[in-house]
Structures are given as structure tokens and as C-alpha cells.
Amino acid sequence: MELQSHIRIENLSVWYGDLQVLKDVSIEIPDRKITVIIGPSGCGKTTLLKSLNRLLDSVDDVRIRGAIFLDDEDIYGPRVEVTHIRKKMGLLSQKPQVLPMSIFDNIAYGPKIHGLRDKKKLSAAVERELRAAGLWDEVRDRLHEPAARLSVGQQQRLCLARGLAVEPEIILGDEPTSALDPQSSRIVERRLIELKEDYTVIVVTHILRQARRIADYIAFLYLGELVEHGPAAEIFANPRDPRTRAYLTGEIS
Amino acid sequence: MRRLKDLIGRRFMLVLTAVPGLLVVLMLVGLFRRSRAIYALNSVSGLLFGSSWHPLKGEFGFLPFILGTLWVTLAAMVIAVPISLLTAIYLSEYAPKFVREFTKPVVDLLAGIPSVVFGVWGVLIVVPVVGNVLAPLFGIYSSGYSVLAGGIVLAIMVFPTIIHVSLEVFSSVSYELRETSLSLGATRWETVKHVVLRKGLPGIIAASVLGLSRAFGETMAVLMVTGNIARIPKSVFDGAYTLPALIANNYGEMMSIPLYDAALMLAALVLMLVVLVFNLAARYILVKVERKAE
Amino acid sequence: MMPWNKRKAEEQFFKLLMAASTIVVIGSLLFIIGTVVVKSLPALRLSMLTQTPRGGYYLGREGGILNAIVGSLYLASGATLLAMLVSLPIVVYLNLYVKNSSRLALFTRFSLDVLWGIPSIVYGAFGFIVMMILGLRTSLLAGIIVVCLLELPIMARAMDEVVRLVPQALKDASYSVGATKLETALKVVVKQSLPGILTAILIAFGRGIGDAASVIFTAGFTDSIPRSIFQPAATLPLAIFYQLGSPLEAVRQRAYASAAVLTLIILVISLVSRGLIRRFTRHTIK
Numbered sequence: 001m002e003l004q005s006h007i008r009i010e011n012l013s014v015w016y017g018d019l020q021v022l023k024d025v026s027i028e029i030p031d032r033k034i035t036v037i038i039g040p041s042g043c044g045k046t047t048l049l050k051s052l053n054r055l056l057d058s059v060d061d062v063r064i065r066g067a068i069f070l071d072d073e074d075i076y077g078p079r080v081e082v083t084h085i086r087k088k089m090g091l092l093s094q095k096p097q098v099l100p101m102s103i104f105d106n107i108a109y110g111p112k113i114h115g116l117r118d119k120k121k122l123s124a125a126v127e128r129e130l131r132a133a134g135l136w137d138e139v140r141d142r143l144h145e146p147a148a149r150l151s152v153g154q155q156q157r158l159c160l161a162r163g164l165a166v167e168p169e170i171i172l173g174d175e176p177t178s179a180l181d182p183q184s185s186r187i188v189e190r191r192l193i194e195l196k197e198d199y200t201v202i203v204v205t206h207i208l209r210q211a212r213r214i215a216d217y218i219a220f221l222y223l224g225e226l227v228e229h230g231p232a233a234e235i236f237a238n239p240r241d242p243r244t245r246a247y248l249t250g251e252i253s
Numbered sequence: 254m255r256r257l258k259d260l261i262g263r264r265f266m267l268v269l270t271a272v273p274g275l276l277v278v279l280m281l282v283g284l285f286r287r288s289r290a291i292y293a294l295n296s297v298s299g300l301l302f303g304s305s306w307h308p309l310k311g312e313f314g315f316l317p318f319i320l321g322t323l324w325v326t327l328a329a330m331v332i333a334v335p336i337s338l339l340t341a342i343y344l345s346e347y348a349p350k351f352v353r354e355f356t357k358p359v360v361d362l363l364a365g366i367p368s369v370v371f372g373v374w375g376v377l378i379v380v381p382v383v384g385n386v387l388a389p390l391f392g393i394y395s396s397g398y399s400v401l402a403g404g405i406v407l408a409i410m411v412f413p414t415i416i417h418v419s420l421e422v423f424s425s426v427s428y429e430l431r432e433t434s435l436s437l438g439a440t441r442w443e444t445v446k447h448v449v450l451r452k453g454l455p456g457i458i459a460a461s462v463l464g465l466s467r468a469f470g471e472t473m474a475v476l477m478v479t480g481n482i483a484r485i486p487k488s489v490f491d492g493a494y495t496l497p498a499l500i501a502n503n504y505g506e507m508m509s510i511p512l513y514d515a516a517l518m519l520a521a522l523v524l525m526l527v528v529l530v531f532n533l534a535a536r537y538i539l540v541k542v543e544r545k546a547e
Numbered sequence: 548m549m550p551w552n553k554r555k556a557e558e559q560f561f562k563l564l565m566a567a568s569t570i571v572v573i574g575s576l577l578f579i580i581g582t583v584v585v586k587s588l589p590a591l592r593l594s595m596l597t598q599t600p601r602g603g604y605y606l607g608r609e610g611g612i613l614n615a616i617v618g619s620l621y622l623a624s625g626a627t628l629l630a631m632l633v634s635l636p637i638v639v640y641l642n643l644y645v646k647n648s649s650r651l652a653l654f655t656r657f658s659l660d661v662l663w664g665i666p667s668i669v670y671g672a673f674g675f676i677v678m679m680i681l682g683l684r685t686s687l688l689a690g691i692i693v694v695c696l697l698e699l700p701i702m703a704r705a706m707d708e709v710v711r712l713v714p715q716a717l718k719d720a721s722y723s724v725g726a727t728k729l730e731t732a733l734k735v736v737v738k739q740s741l742p743g744i745l746t747a748i749l750i751a752f753g754r755g756i757g758d759a760a761s762v763i764f765t766a767g768f769t770d771s772i773p774r775s776i777f778q779p780a781a782t783l784p785l786a787i788f789y790q791l792g793s794p795l796e797a798v799r800q801r802a803y804a805s806a807a808v809l810t811l812i813i814l815v816i817s818l819v820s821r822g823l824i825r826r827f828t829r830h831t832i833k
Contacts, residue, residue: 095429
């Protein structure tokens, strides 16, 4: 498989205080594919994800070594403007985080902050993203109602639409369906698969079946170490490392 | 034997638990009855809106005091709310750990300083500054004993209340929500503006109302710096006479002039009721905020 | 301006305002304490603390504020002790004997909230009414009663907040070995919340000793140390207030010195309660 990449992680190590959470992780994330990070809980998956959009910066007492290259620029470089990096990435959290405003304003939040004021263009953007997230038909009549009134599944799709509205290149998902019912989960998974045509998708999950369903590329993280990574078909069929095998068969979880 | 101790203890504690409720009722009834003499004779509107205060002549118009209290309290809030909020936002969203750890005890200490000490400082520093520096800037003559002096001193007294409650409100906003805004590319300040402050708005209002009710009832510090002239203030540089100061200043003459004691008790009753309403409103809002956060 | 620069500029602007506000708050404390200390230096002499006012004290001659120091300590201690004897049983009863949702608990906590917000001058006025009814004159006793009423909601509320935190599991563990509620209260719950309870007492004491508006009606003022609770008592806050009003600079300086003494007492209380929390939190079960 021809794998181009514009995200390259080099020797990334992260400490929370004295505890080392990520140990020397190096990986190239393939473009326009769904990369799924798997591994038992507490092994650094979310930390790895959050290091990509530099959300780790706000944690008290965090130390980060190594580099992450986005289009050959180290996002941890001294002159880098964090908000520009974050604009390139959309984050979908585990529990849908709906901003305290209307449905319309939730989606318009990102574009407005980045300078888009034209009302017509904003409306068009909101409609476009809600369609992309598969939510348009359900909310078209109540765009100015508080977003908190939506069901959990709808909220998560709203969050997806909101993340897409800033026109990122990369979509990050932190256990995006664990809080959802099976039907909403299925919808979100389908959207992610459709989205890989235009975006690079990186998802963290502890649901192996979900990984099998959507992954093109797998990275297995165990106790902070990147044990093994490769095309999904290969990893699932022939894991090279005994730890990967143990995890895939359910021995360690 | 142990059972007996438990039983006696229980009865004793039950009786004591009735005390707070009883006390509220007693205070309301007591103040009500002691002030009856004066509103039996004068109409309520005459008392509240009359601007002539001459106890020796039997004239008891409370308006100068009500307005005086309002002016000073308002001045204090105008100064205190922005400063307290900005400080609370800084401590909650921007400050490094050691700054936070240092400032919190400072705020607590400020809260414990007695009113008279604030008054002493007010007389030594604030009054001269208002009279000799600020008033001339506006071309006004003022002795310094003024609404503004009271407002400045009161504002500092109220800082800890608003800061403390605002900090609690901010910490009830979940961290993930802030992360969401940040991950869309917003700056920290934009996150504060559109997410934290929006979500925390009812709580901030409650914090301000609590500060307001504290300011309203403050006695000594205000008494020492506002001049105590029973006239309606026309500007912040004019002197003012607040309700609490009225009561504190005149308790000595209370019994010697007819109806004076009833008038002062009425002032106390008004104070109690106003502060009660504010406090309860604020508590109610805060309870609702807490419940939402769960 | 490019939108990005505008956003950054706005953030920088507000960061400046925030830093300035924080400096104002911290600076106020330093300014106030500093002013009081500096102004009190000329008058701070050991005799200030160890003597009562002699003849002509208010005209600038010999004497000190021992009357006010002792008076305040007597008054605040008496009031705090009394408030403690009422608060502790109330808090224990509310947390061990009735449910939080019961009418008695709701009404009592509500009343405490109401009482908490009442200004001290109103307590003073009410105290005056009580004095009239009981036929008391201005005295240490009247002052103790009023300040006790003032301290009660503060102490009870602070204690309640701490005792509420004691987990039900802990209380259940005590019941299941056959302890009565009273025994559980005293031997387990109070022990567990001891640092918080002590802090509540100290906070209330600090409030009580510094308050003037409540004692202005009720405790009177005197140059001597009260020998019985029916005698009037001088208090530091009032000593400050009266001396400050003197036309003589020398007497006013003593007001500043008195203010310094009062502030020092409050600072010490604050530090002690902080230290208590830190020390005792080691022994309690988390």
C-alpha cells in the first residue's frame, strides 16, 4: 500500500510529573486513511492523541520531548502558533462536549473565531457541515435552539460537524463512540469512513471490533510504548510481537 | 446506661437545633415590634421617601439614608466587580500554580481584616487621596469624606467574597469543555469569553449579589469615611450617610428623643430584610448552578 | 489588522488588565497592613500592651490599651465558647440524627443561611432589644450574648460543611460494631473532622473579636478591666474607633497601634488555622 504521510512523530516522550506516559514513540501516520490506536486503558493512547493538537500544553507539570512534524514543520517548535495547528485538527471527544449555545452557534463558533463574519457564508457552512455529519434533516427546523437539548447521539454528530467547520486536514477521535448507543455509533463510524476521502483520520479506541471495522492502519500502544504498527490487515492476521498477539486474543486488556 | 446518655443527648441536641429558626423569627418579630411606634404614626411612604431628617422635630424621612446607602454600595460594586472578576479569571485560567497558591491565602487574609482597620486605612489614605488628588482633577471641592471614599474601601472589603465564589463557579465548568474550544483553534481568552463566562454567568451574578449584600450591611469602615451628612448625595464626591452608619452613630441619643429608638429599629429592620432578600436570591442561583454541574 | 493579530492583541490587552487587577487585590492587603504597621510604630511601646489607661490617657498621657485587649479576649472567648456549645450539637444532630432532606434539616440550614447574611449592626440592635427585655445594662455579658449570636451561623455553617463530608461508610462502620449514635458522633465523626471544626471555631473567633458594630450598643466601654460579667468591657475595635476620633495626634497614633494589635491577632489566628489544617490532615482518613 502506497502510504504518503504528512504527520510524522519522532521519538516522542511525555512525562506527567515523574511518571513517563509515552516512551520514545516514532510513527508516520498515513494520509487519507483511518489510523486506529489500540491498547489497554491507561497506556497512553489519549496522551498520544492530545499531543497531536497540543492539548497537553495545558496540563500542570507536563514534560514533552521529541518532535511531531506536520508538513515538515515541528508543531512543538519555538515559533509555532498553537491555534493555527489546532485549526488543522478536529477533535471528537469521548463524551460529547456541546458548547453552551444554540446548534447554529456551536457550528459557527470555529469559523467565527477564525474571522468568517459574513452571515450568508456562515449559514452555508453550517448547513454543509450538518449534512456532512448526517444531522441536517433532524435539526434544520431548530437551529437556534440550545444544543444541549439534542440526544447524546445527535450531540456527538454535532461535535463532528463543529470540528469539520474549521476545515481541518486531520480528524482526531478519542473513543468517539463509547458513550453512544449502537445505532448512533454505527452512524458515526460510517461518517468517519466516508470522511477519509478528504481527511486523515486518527481514532483511539478500546473496542477491538470497531478497530476491525474501520481501520486501515493500526498502532498498538502498550504501557506507553509503541509496540507495533502497520496496515490493519497485516496486524490482525499476523501480529509480530507476542504482546500484540496477547492483546488481540483478549489475554491482556 | 449508654442508651440513656444517647437519649438525653438526643433531646438536648434537638432543642438546640431549633435555635437558628427561632432566632430568625425572634429577630424579625423583635425589630418589627420595636419599630412599630414610628410607622403607626407616619405613613410608610412618608418614611421611605421623605428627605427631611430632623428627629428633634419629629421628622423621620429616610430617603437620604436609603439613597446614601445605594450610592456607596453602587460605587463599591462598580469598582469591585470588574477587578474581582478579572482576578478570578486570571487565577482560574492563566496563573501558574505558585501564583495561585500564593494569592488564595492573601484573599482569605483580606477577608478576615476587621471593618475598623479598613476604616483606619480609609481615613489615613483614601480620604486624603479623594479630597486632595481626585476631586481637584475634576475641579470639585471635596473634604474627601465621600461616597467615593466609601466605595473604594467597601470595594476592597468585598473583593474576597466575589473572587471566592467566582473561583468556585469557574471550577465547576468542566475541563473538557475548555479543551473543546481550544481544539477548535480558539485562544485561551476566546475560550474564557465564549465558554467559561457564558456557562458561569448565573454563578457570577450570584457572586456579585452576595458581594452587594455584604457591602450594603457594612458599618464601621463606611461610617468612618463617608462623612455622615444626612443629605442626598449629588455626586460621588459628596458626603453620604448610610443606614448602618445612622444606627451606629446615634444609639447613644436613641432613648432620649421620642420615637428615635423606633426609627433606628426600623432602619435595622429594613437592613435585615434587604440583605435577606439579596442573600437568598444569590444562594438560590448558586444551588441551581451546582446542581446543573453534577 | 489581520484577524489573527486582532485576536492576539485582544488577549494581550485583557491579560494586562487581569494582571493589574490581581496586583490591585494583593497590593491592597499589603498596603493596608503596611500602613497600619508604619503608622503605629511611634506609639508602639510595651506599656501600650501592659497598662490600662491612666488619668489623662485620652489627653495624651500615660497608659495603654490593656483594658481593650483583655476585654476583647474575654468577650470573644466567652462568645466563641458559647457559640461552640450550641453549634456543635446542632451540626452533629443534623448530620447523624436526621436526613438531609428532612424538614427540620432544610429549615435549620436555611435559617443558618439567613442568619449568616445579617449585618452585625442588626445583631447589635437586636441585642439592645434583648438587653432592654432582660434588664441588662451595657456589660460584658450583653456583649458575649450578641457576639455569640453573630458567630453562631458562621461557626455552624463552617462546621456543617466539614462534618457533611464524613462518608456514610465510616459512620456505618461504627454503628456495625454496636456503637450508639452519640458515641459515633463523639469518637468517630468529630475526630475525623477535627481540623475543620477547629478552623470553624477560629474563623468565628476572628470575626467576633474584630467586630465593632455589634458591641457598640451592648458592651459599653470602660478604662478598666472588667471584674465581673455585669461590668462594661472595652473592646479593641471600639478602642480604635474612639481614639481615632481624638483631636490629639498622640492619641490617634495609639489608635493605629491598637489597630496593629488587632490585625496581628487576626493574622496569628489565620496562620494557626492554616497550620492546623495542614498538620491534622495527615491523620484523617481520606
